[in-house]
Amino acid sequence: MDFLQQLGPVALGSRLRRMSEYFTSEAAGIYADYGLDFQPRWYPVFYLVAHRPGISSNEIADQIGHTHASVSQIVKELVRNGLLAMTTDPQDQRRRLMTLTEQGQAVLPQLRAQTDDVRRSMQALLTEADANLWQALDRLEGQLQQRNLRSRVARVRELREQSPVQLRDFRPGDQPIFRQLNEEWISTYFTLEAADLKALDHPEEYILAPGGGILLAEVNGQVVGTCALIKMADGGYELAKMAVAPAAQGQQIGYLLGQAAIQRARDLGSRRVYLESNSKLAPALALYRKLGFQDLAQPLASPYARANVQMELRLN
Structure with a gap:
């Protein structure tokens, strides 16, 4: 490409x-x-x-x-x-x-x-x-x-500038809120695992340094959502660590983060985006399907005990 x-x-x-x-x-x-x-x-x-x-x-x-x-x-x-x-x-x-x-x-x-x-x-x-x-x-x-x-561009710009939700890249000092948002939802449904702690405690080392990225969503200057793109060995990216604060849900923040992450993967030359989830997370699965993800026919090995759903999105 x-x-x-x-x-x-x-x-x-x-x-x-x-x-x-x-x-x-x-x-x-x-x-x-x-x-x-x-x-x-x-x-x-x-x-x-x-x-x-x-x-x-x-x-x-x-x-x-x-x-x-x-x-x-x-x-x-x-x-x-x-x-x-x-x-x-x-x-x-x-x-x-x-x-x-x-x-x-x-x-x-x-x-x-x-x-x-x-x-x-x-x-x-x-x-x-x-x-x-x-x-x-x-x-x-x-x-x-x-x-x-x-x-048309002027109108899109106007809407973006009027939107209460602003997306930005991870900056030094964001690790605590990155961990807090993800720990909150993971602990609600599951238990934090070793693979979680590695990424949440050291995102610069385990996500950014290998070529991945982290996006954050802000409302009125407060970080209320995040997701990560983790570089995979096959050149694709894993969409991971997506979280939105409960008080900010209902504003399409997860969808905006997902769209931005997918576009970032395209910009980086990836041909696929992969993700892991769990069948009990119905709203999350609906969001992924809205973004265009489809279930994998053959499951892959996962470092997460909770991962019983695997999906991918093929990029043109």
Whole structure:
């Protein structure tokens, strides 16, 4: 898994840019294979003029969704290379109309043949990938036209800043509250075991130093919840030591901690998150299933006597 895949949807722009650069590079080679001295960035402008002779540069920009400056630059390049002719609109001297030159008309049949071959190849590629990418992009662009990304991020930020629950990483001095929250729930249902004490008394040594992490949830500056990610030998992470103070329950704190821990595992390049629990902890099991965890078919050896449920979440 490369870094952009690890980042997930937050890197959508970078992922699309990478794909765009790949297709642009491939397109340059394909034009050469067809004997066309043609730049990939010219294609939408040239092809639109071929279908609508006499169209203006402003109309081209509106049709293909590029900036007027970008279209003007491409038009100048096409004119300079003898593929487009630009004339003045007799009804509006400020308006420039585009048509193909004789050289452009000569290029058009081979360009159309190449376009048909590329279209069939792309349709086959999308079928092989089992992805209706074109429709998905249509829907995505439609949603962004209704509400742009900047306003969406602003709204999420507003909600986060208004939320009474704030998540943060473990800091020096957090060990006592980390132990207290976990000892409270474990002692209510079970007995503290040696594996518990090792992690709760020395979290820096047994959780953080090997590459794990600890997240804490605060309400009004008070730590009310926590969970840990413990690095496993297979490169995965164990979701462990999740606890929420009784007085703070009912605020979705466990769910927020779980989501953040799963995203942290993705950021660290993990392909799976594993956890152990007990069948008597029905609310906890419901939370894990809500987060996407599924029961393991074959149980693994556990250092905990109380662990009779084992689950995992596979990460893409």
